[in-house]
Amino acid sequence: MYKEKKDIDWKNLGFSYMSTDKRYVSHYKDGAWDDGALVEDDTVCINECAGILQYCQECFEGLKAYTTKKGEVVTFRADLNAKRIHDSAKYLEMPAFDKDRFIEAVESVLRANYAWIPPYGSGATFYIRPYEFASGPVIGVKPSNEYQFRIFGMPVGPYFKGGIKPLNICISKFDRAAKHGTGHIKAGLNYAMSLHAYMDAKARGFDENMYLDSATRTYVEETGGANFIFVTKDNEVITPKSDTILPSVTRRSLLYVAEHYLGLKVYERAINVNELKDFAEAGLCGTAAVISPVGRIVTEEGKEILLPSGMEGMGKITKKLYDTLTGIQLGDIEAPEGWVRTVM
Numbered sequence: 390m391y392k393e394k395k396d397i398d399w400k401n402l403g404f405s406y407m408s409t410d411k412r413y414v415s416h417y418k419d420g421a422w423d424d425g426a427l428v429e430d431d432t433v434c435i436n437e438c439a440g441i442l443q444y445c446q447e448c449f450e451g452l453k454a455y456t457t458k459k460g461e462v463v464t465f466r467a468d469l470n471a472k473r474i475h476d477s478a479k480y481l482e483m484p485a486f487d488k489d490r491f492i493e494a495v496e497s498v499l500r501a502n503y504a505w506i507p508p509y510g511s512g513a514t515f516y517i518r519p520y521e522f523a524s525g526p527v528i529g530v531k532p533s534n535e536y537q538f539r540i541f542g543m544p545v546g547p548y549f550k551g552g553i554k555p556l557n558i559c560i561s562k563f564d565r566a567a568k569h570g571t572g573h574i575k576a577g578l579n580y581a582m583s584l585h586a587y588m589d590a591k592a593r594g595f596d597e598n599m600y601l602d603s604a605t606r607t608y609v610e611e612t613g614g615a616n617f618i619f620v621t622k623d624n625e626v627i628t629p630k631s632d633t634i635l636p637s638v639t640r641r642s643l644l645y646v647a648e649h650y651l652g653l654k655v656y657e658r659a660i661n662v663n664e665l666k667d668f669a670e671a672g673l674c675g676t677a678a679v680i681s682p683v684g685r686i687v688t689e690e691g692k693e694i695l696l697p698s699g700m701e702g703m704g705k706i707t708k709k710l711y712d713t714l715t716g717i718q719l720g721d722i723e724a725p726e727g728w729v730r731t732v733m
Contacts, residue, residue, distance in 0.1 A: 391503035391733070399511035402546030404677065409543050411501035413494045416524070417484050417536040425494060427501050431541070440523025440533035447577045448477035449520035451676045452638070454499050454542070454732065456509045457720030462732045465718045467495055469638045470519070477574040478521055482532040486521060495519065496732045498540050503733065507544050509719065516677075517542040548678035555684030555700045556673065558612070560662065561586050561598035562689055565613065565633075568604050572633035579635075583613030597673065599686060601662060602631060609660040612673055616640040617660075618680070620670035620706045622697075625654045627668075639674045639714075645725065646713050653706070662688075669697045670704030680711045 408431045415425030440446045450470045455463055471491035478485040495517055499506065507513035518541055525535025547553075563586040566572025571579055583598075590598045599617070602608045609629045611617055616637040619627045626647040628640055648655045665671075671683040684700035687693055698704030703711060716722035717729070 391500070393504060394506075394508065395504050397505075397507075397544065399507045399513045399544070400546075402507070402513045402544055404516075404545045404548045407505075407543040409502045409505045409541070411498065412539060412541040413498050415486070415490075415494070415538045417538070418525075418534075422484070422486065422490075422538070425490070425538075427497060433537070433539070435524045435537075436526045438526035438528055440525060440527040443527055444523070444530060445576075445578045445581070446481055446483060446523035446527075446533060447520065448474055448481055448483070448575055449518065449577060450474045450575060452495070452517050452519075453676060453718070454506060454515040454517060455718050455720070456506060458509050459720065460509065461720070462499060462503070462506055462515075463718075463720065463729045464495065464499070464517075464732060466638050466642065466728050467492055467730060468727070469641070473575060473636065473638070474519060474521065477576055480571070480574050481576060483521060483523065483536055486538045491519065492730075494538075494540055498542050499732050502542055505542075505544050513544050513546050515542055516545045548681070553678070553682065553703060555682040555696075555698070555702065556596040557594070557685045557687075557700070558597045558599050558683055559590055559593065559595040559687045560689050561590065561600050563589075563598070563600070564603035565598075565600035565610060566603065568602070568633055570633065572610075572631075573635060575635055580613065587613050595687070602633065607661060609662060609665070610634050615673035615675035615678075615681070618643060618672050618674050618707075618710075619660065619668045620704060621667070622669045624669075624706055625656065626706070626710075627656045627658065627660060629660045630657045631659070637675060639676055639679060642714055642717075642728070643674055643680070643710050646710055646717070647706075649725070650713050650722075651706075651709055666694050670707050671696055671698075672703075672707050672710075679715060680707055682707050 523533035
């Protein structure tokens with residue numbers, strides 16, 4: 390039997406770290422991963438010369454578990470997270486964790502922390518953070534010989550406390566990723582590089598950055614932690630296509646929903662920055678918030694682009710996309726085959 394739910398004010402949770410009962414840990418040493426185990430200790434002990442501390446050899450994932458109306462706990466497209474962290478690790482010359490073991494480990498963390506998983510209708514979800522890092526000592530610039538793969542999770546409220554408000558963003562003067570670089574993998578180093586640009590934007594009164602391609606500074610890429618999705622005045626859904634942006638699970642799912650559930654035309658293509666003024670709606674998409682609407686974009690020259698959807702709420706199509714995808718995740722709308730997996 391699972392433990393009774395924690396006495397938590399689920400409806401007023403923020404999006405912040407909370408230590409729960411158990412987390413999963415597996416060690417890589419002498420060319421192989423050990424069997425892994427659930428542990429209670431929420432601290433990490435590593436050598437002062439560990440590769441993660443010296444050369445930032447690390448990758449991570451983010452996914453959520455949901456409680457459905459039936460009371461079941463489910464995951465959403467965790468197989469795609471398993472593949473993405475596998476691909477990220479390989480690119481960083483790290484030993485990739487087996488995809489099936491990834492799913493098993495995620496589900497073991499959920500079962501061990503059942504009491505912390507928010508109930509249906511609370512507006513809260515259970516956020517899961519798998520990550521891998523170099524734990525062995527490395528002083529020369531080279532891959533480590535030892536690694537840790539870990540997963541922790543915690544209940545979280547909405548990413549934007551107080552409701553979803555359209556964002557005010559700016560086109561960044563900084564570059565997020567270079568062609569042939571690491572922009573397509575979910576590595577901590579990419580996020581570390583975006584922090585200065587993010588704080589610069591915040592200091593100037595903006596919520597986020599819009600990064601352009603570093604080669605020509607002509608095409609829209611993404612923000613520091615989310616992909617873009619746009620809606621034309623003819624209700625076509627368009628998202629940037631580039632080999633230097635992260636392949637978002639949420640974006641991929643939204644495009645499918647747009648085409649197969651809402652019957653909209655969907656395009657993944659290069660988007661010239663000059664096209665921004667012609668769009669009716671825009672949003673940032675990712676695991677944490679699903680879709681965050683954008684109401685205003687300011688260019689490097691200070692020119693304002695005010696989207697017709699406005700600064701009050703989500704646009705009509707963006708709202709339909711949000712409601713449909715979250716409905717699938719919560720079990721209120723039938724999911725495509727293989728998208729939702731029942732854990733307990």
